[in-house]
Amino acid sequence: MNSQTLVSPSRREFLVASSAIGGGLLLGFGVPAHAQVRDTLTSGAPFAPDAFLRIDRTGKVTFVSPMIEMGQGTYTSLPMLLAEELEVDVNKVAIEHAPPGEPYVNPLIGVQMTGASTAIRAMYVPLRRAGATARVMLVTAAAERWRVNPSTCRAQDGAVVHAPTGRKLGYGALVDAAAKLPVPENVPLKEPGEFRLVGKAHRRLDAAGKVNGRATYGIDVRLQEMKFAVVAQSPTFGGKLVSVDEAKAKSVPGVSQIVRLEDAFAIVASHTWAAKQGLAAAAPQWDAGPNAKLSTADVVGALRAASERTGAVARNDGDAAAAIAGAARRVEAVYEQPYLAHATMEPMNCTVHLTKEGCDVWLGTQIPGITQTAVSKVTGLKREQVRLHNHLLGGGFGRRLDFDGTVRAVQIAQHVQGPVQVIWTREEDIQHDMYRPYYYDRISAGLDAQGRPVGWTHRIAGSSIVERYNPGWIKGGVDPDAVESSVNHPYDVGAVRVEWVRQETPGISTSFWRGVGITRGTFVVESFVDELASAAKADPLAYRLTLLDKSPRAKNVLQIAAERSGWGKPLPAGQGRGIALCIGFGSFVAQVLQVTVDKDGAVKTTHVWCVVDCGLQVNPDTIRAQMESGIIFGLSAALHGEITIKDGRVEQTNFGDYRVLRINEAPKIAVTLVKSPEAPGGVGEPGTACVMPALVNAVFAATGKRIRKLPVVANIGA
Amino acid sequence: MVKVNVNGQLREADVTEDTPLLWTLRDVLKMTGTKFGCGMALCGACTVHIDGRPTRSCITPVSAAAGKRITTIEAIGATPAGKRIQAAWLELDVAQCGYCQSGQIMSASALLAANPKPSDADIDNAMAGNICRCGTYPRVRAAIKKAAGVTDKET
Numbered sequence: 107m108n109s110q111t112l113v114s115p116s117r118r119e120f121l122v123a124s125s126a127i128g129g130g131l132l133l134g135f136g137v138p139a140h141a142q143v144r145d146t147l148t149s150g151a152p153f154a155p156d157a158f159l160r161i162d163r164t165g166k167v168t169f170v171s172p173m174i175e176m177g178q179g180t181y182t183s184l185p186m187l188l189a190e191e192l193e194v195d196v197n198k199v200a201i202e203h204a205p206p207g208e209p210y211v212n213p214l215i216g217v218q219m220t221g222a223s224t225a226i227r228a229m230y231v232p233l234r235r236a237g238a239t240a241r242v243m244l245v246t247a248a249a250e251r252w253r254v255n256p257s258t259c260r261a262q263d264g265a266v267v268h269a270p271t272g273r274k275l276g277y278g279a280l281v282d283a284a285a286k287l288p289v290p291e292n293v294p295l296k297e298p299g300e301f302r303l304v305g306k307a308h309r310r311l312d313a314a315g316k317v318n319g320r321a322t323y324g325i326d327v328r329l330q331e332m333k334f335a336v337v338a339q340s341p342t343f344g345g346k347l348v349s350v351d352e353a354k355a356k357s358v359p360g361v362s363q364i365v366r367l368e369d370a371f372a373i374v375a376s377h378t379w380a381a382k383q384g385l386a387a388a389a390p391q392w393d394a395g396p397n398a399k400l401s402t403a404d405v406v407g408a409l410r411a412a413s414e415r416t417g418a419v420a421r422n423d424g425d426a427a428a429a430i431a432g433a434a435r436r437v438e439a440v441y442e443q444p445y446l447a448h449a450t451m452e453p454m455n456c457t458v459h460l461t462k463e464g465c466d467v468w469l470g471t472q473i474p475g476i477t478q479t480a481v482s483k484v485t486g487l488k489r490e491q492v493r494l495h496n497h498l499l500g501g502g503f504g505r506r507l508d509f510d511g512t513v514r515a516v517q518i519a520q521h522v523q524g525p526v527q528v529i530w531t532r533e534e535d536i537q538h539d540m541y542r543p544y545y546y547d548r549i550s551a552g553l554d555a556q557g558r559p560v561g562w563t564h565r566i567a568g569s570s571i572v573e574r575y576n577p578g579w580i581k582g583g584v585d586p587d588a589v590e591s592s593v594n595h596p597y598d599v600g601a602v603r604v605e606w607v608r609q610e611t612p613g614i615s616t617s618f619w620r621g622v623g624i625t626r627g628t629f630v631v632e633s634f635v636d637e638l639a640s641a642a643k644a645d646p647l648a649y650r651l652t653l654l655d656k657s658p659r660a661k662n663v664l665q666i667a668a669e670r671s672g673w674g675k676p677l678p679a680g681q682g683r684g685i686a687l688c689i690g691f692g693s694f695v696a697q698v699l700q701v702t703v704d705k706d707g708a709v710k711t712t713h714v715w716c717v718v719d720c721g722l723q724v725n726p727d728t729i730r731a732q733m734e735s736g737i738i739f740g741l742s743a744a745l746h747g748e749i750t751i752k753d754g755r756v757e758q759t760n761f762g763d764y765r766v767l768r769i770n771e772a773p774k775i776a777v778t779l780v781k782s783p784e785a786p787g788g789v790g791e792p793g794t795a796c797v798m799p800a801l802v803n804a805v806f807a808a809t810g811k812r813i814r815k816l817p818v819v820a821n822i823g824a
Numbered sequence: 825m826v827k828v829n830v831n832g833q834l835r836e837a838d839v840t841e842d843t844p845l846l847w848t849l850r851d852v853l854k855m856t857g858t859k860f861g862c863g864m865a866l867c868g869a870c871t872v873h874i875d876g877r878p879t880r881s882c883i884t885p886v887s888a889a890a891g892k893r894i895t896t897i898e899a900i901g902a903t904p905a906g907k908r909i910q911a912a913w914l915e916l917d918v919a920q921c922g923y924c925q926s927g928q929i930m931s932a933s934a935l936l937a938a939n940p941k942p943s944d945a946d947i948d949n950a951m952a953g954n955i956c957r958c959g960t961y962p963r964v965r966a967a968i969k970k971a972a973g974v975t976d977k978e979t
Binding site: 175176177178179309310312313314315316317318319320321322323325326328334359360376377378379380382449450451452453498499500501502503529531532727731734735736737738739742760761762766767768769770772774775 | 838839840843844847848850851852854855856857858859860861862863864866867869896897898900901910913914917919920921922923924925926929947948951952953954955956957958959960961962963964965
């Protein structure tokens with residue numbers, strides 16, 4: 107889940123062609139030859155390989171997408187890569203959600219997963235290669251039919267043309283012959299200068315259904331005889347169900363059944379409202395369990411103590427402690443980042459039909475393969491008996507990298523005859539999320555007489571998502587996600603020591619959240635570099651530039667952001683600009699953010715100038731959209747986002763007390779794309795990571811107050 | 825049985841009168857374009873029009889809509905304002921995950937029908953009840969202006 111655990115996409119991909127059932131050409135990846143970390147859950151028997159590209163006898167091209175669409179534009183950019191080399195009209199490419207299966211494993215992560223801004227990075231070469239390989243086979247089939255040299259034929263808009271004679275055959279007429287040909291190896295790919303599609307803004311291919319209500323998410327599944335269930339899980343972490351008033355719940359019209367589980371119950375009804383009413387009537391009694399007294403203060407206290415301990419060494423270059431001790435000046439700070447919920451607009455839900463013969467699961471997930479395995483474990487069915495039907499995701503942000511909601515739905519379905527849709531209310535969704543961890547960072551630096559850093563120590567304390575999610579990714583006791591952007595930030599700061607201290611809170615599961623470790627690390631590093639600039643009485647931009655001699659791409663985006671934003675031009679009292687840099691996911695992003703802070707401490711973000719160098723661009727408009735999206739998502743969290751705990755339970759319940767940005771609070775955003783010949787980078791997450799420190803740096807510029815504990819709104823008056 | 829007029833069709837639903845219109849539409853009439861987001865009129869995902877007025881269907885009892893004209897996302901394109909809004913949405917590629925967009929479009933269509941040249945403040949007032957976690961707000965604003973034919977002087 108971070109750039110360190112990601113393997114290079116240079117693995118040998120080999121393609122497998124076969125005749126499709128009912129005729130046509132199927133072209134799919136063979137089993138990937140990568141040897142990197144693999145999901146322990148899916149390392150068992152592979153699911154039967156499926157094709158990801160199908161061309162049928164009518165010439166219809168179907169792309170079975172290994173990455174799920176959750177808003178990030180993957181269902182446009184990935185077909186563009188395929189169509190570029192296949193020489194077809196991308197607007198006519200049909201897209202299917204991939205089922206669980208080995209061919210759809212993300213080669214950068216080693217499991218079937220949409221996340222960590224990997225879709226383009228993982229698929230940039232393989233999908234072009236697939237398109238080119240299929241095209242060559244189709245051209246060869248045509249040339250054989252016409253008994254001409256293939257070099258006299260070319261592919262164009264879904265057909266092969268023999269230029270000297272003007273003959274033309276559509277792909278549909280060639281697929282059966284092409285499927286019988288050997289698969290050519292090392293088919294040359296277009297150079298970027300030859301692209302007709304890639305690199306030019308293209309309208310989203312999934313947009314039409316999203317403006318007329320026809321786009322189907324997991325929550326929209328409607329089956330014959332389907333029942334609706336609403337679930338209530340123990341309000342305290344680790345609590346158990348004692349009793350429910352079944353008679354009262356059943357007296358609600360439409361309620362048919364109460365399902366009791368050890369730590370939850372569900373009301374099954376003819377529609378969701380009846381189930382909700384049944385839930386309200388059920389008057390559940392809970393045993394609050396071992397964490398009944400837990401509060402945020404306990405969590406923070408334990409983290410503070412943990413941050414006093416020596417941790418696992420994540421980086422140790424030179425003698426940082428000695429360098430700081432001998433420095434002209436020492437700067438130190440503690441940063442705190444709260445628990446965060448994901449709050450996807452589509453609440454958690456899952457529809458299950460369990461029979462003796464198998465289990466059908468309708469949902470939206472970022473991890474189809476892992477989820478299939480989890481369902482097979484819960485049900486005792488074989489993996490191939492678990493048929494998982496993925497859907498568009500009404501937001502992911504990391505929440506749908508976990509299968510807890512699916513397992514819960516299956517546990518309920520085990521008691522229900524026929525298909526049942528299990529929905530979490532918004533309150534359930536907020537109170538039973540798997541949260542981004544609370545992080546407590548202790549950081550210090552020594553500056554020389556000119557204010558330049560000579561030593562840097564940084565200790566990170568928090569829950570390890572990776573220890574729960576995939577312990578195989580832990581290296582030398584260090585969680586590579588938790589220390590990302592802390593161990594490998596670009597600044598030249600002299601001797602460096604970075605340590606990781608794992609500190610779990612019983613009962614609270616933590617999970618990935620947009621920007622993963624890069625978001626948490628960038629907030630601390632970019633805040634602290636700003637503090638060092640202030641200590642050195644230097645301009646925050648100029649100070650950064652002096653520490654970035656080894657990173658010209660970083661310098662470039664910072665300088666452009668400064669130019670675009672009018673950096674350095676005076677602002678009225680109460681306004682300020684903050685700058686921040688994020689390097690991650692193979693991309694370089696700089697932002698200047700402007701705020702107004704009134705005398706009561708009300709913060710209004712007015713402008714964000716965002717500059718992105720993500721290497722080669724596939725769909726530039728998607729890159730802009732992802733920057734806008736990431737900025738607003740990050741601002742929601744930095745300004746308002748905070749999950750707090752009292753009496754063993756989450757205090758927030760809904761959008762009234764878990765505040766997110768609304769349109770009237772959204773800044774003007776200007777995105778500048780930097781043309782670059784470098785390998786394509788990810789764009790889904792760096793916008794979020796960059797904006798959080800840009801905000802606190804701007805608040806400092808406006809007010810002189812340094813916010814070291816998020817969220818800003820709750821702490822600016824502290 | 826409750827009778828409702830949805831998109832010009834008289835429909836019957838076997839629900840109690842206090843059942844919110846949202847669940848009547850989604851679960852009983854199987855019209856899933858209208859979305860569940862919060863259940864408390866906090867997010868706007870469930871917005872429909874009742875006699876042309878934007879209404880949060882998650883807190884509106886179906887009985888309150890009886891005898892009135894209900895318009896949902898499935899039919900908003902048949903109204904002049906809705907058609908222009910949908911076209912602007914496509915032109916500017918507003919949607920990302922898309923889940924909140926039914927509600928956004930219903931609120932925006934109602935705004936445009938009532939106020940052909942909305943100002944930024946008008947847009948804030950009409951749209952602040954619609955949450956989008958993908959952060960499509962800049963494009964929502966731009967698309968409403970495009971549909972309204974309002975030119976935006978600022979960049």
